[in-house]
Amino acid sequence: xxQLVESGGGLVQxxxxxxxxxxxxxxxxxxxxxxxxxxxxxxxxxxxxxxxxDGSEKYYVDSVKGRFTISRDNAKNSLYLQMNxxxxxxxxxxxxxxxxxxxxxxxxxxxVTVSS
Amino acid sequence: EIVLxxxxxxxxxxxxxxxxxxxxxxxxxxxxxxxxxxxKPGQAPRLLIYGASSRATGLPDRFxxxxxxxxxxxxxxxxxxxxxxxxxxxxxGSSPPxxxxxxxxxxxx
Numbered sequence: 001x002x003q004l005v006e007s008g009g010g011l012v013q014x015x016x017x018x019x020x021x022x023x024x025x026x027x028x029x030x031x032x033x034x035x036x037x038x039x040x041x042x043x044x045x046x047x048x049x050x051x052x053x054d055g056s057e058k059y060y061v062d063s064v065k066g067r068f069t070i071s072r073d074n075a076k077n078s079l080y081l082q083m084n085x086x087x088x089x090x091x092x093x094x095x096x097x098x099x100x101x102x103x104x105x106x107x108x109x110x111x112v113t114v115s116s
Numbered sequence: 117e118i119v120l121x122x123x124x125x126x127x128x129x130x131x132x133x134x135x136x137x138x139x140x141x142x143x144x145x146x147x148x149x150x151x152x153x154x155x156k157p158g159q160a161p162r163l164l165i166y167g168a169s170s171r172a173t174g175l176p177d178r179f180x181x182x183x184x185x186x187x188x189x190x191x192x193x194x195x196x197x198x199x200x201x202x203x204x205x206x207x208x209g210s211s212p213p214x215x216x217x218x219x220x221x222x223x224x225x
Contacts, residue, residue, distance in 0.1 A: 044219045
């Protein structure tokens, strides 16, 4: 069974940084693209970033380019999202998801709140 | 970037009724790379349909997807109590960026 567990969310001031982690189990992590998707309170879903199996390709939504960095450690079956220069509009639940396209596996999400 | 517009925003129906949800793309979705998700309050989304019409593993056959090009439909033939939720479409034919629609809430009438 696919299991994805996010951690690292919390309250941070505007301009601050946070690093999210996603621990994967139940599948061969190194064989899958991985993605981050976020959902602002009461709003819809927004794709944030994804990363190729070996980390050689990474893509981002325009609104986070230059501020967020996606990475992975296949030896630790872990996905990361380094978030810098955080803004109020980055407030959301952040989900990690398995795959490049249609996401069959999702974590439970971790809440990031950007506020002074 | 492909923009997905879902309609209606809210669908008020009774258990046992048929639900028809629409997802319209601003340009053609290549290879019908369109998915549908269901999300209940406080939960992560759940994949229902991929490739416009293929059901995810274990999905009841009352759920079906159809369409191509710019117009796609999710149909729930007979609503069960557990089907009342928010539904999102997503295109992955032209990515990045991968995009989602704004969602349709199916509520109990």
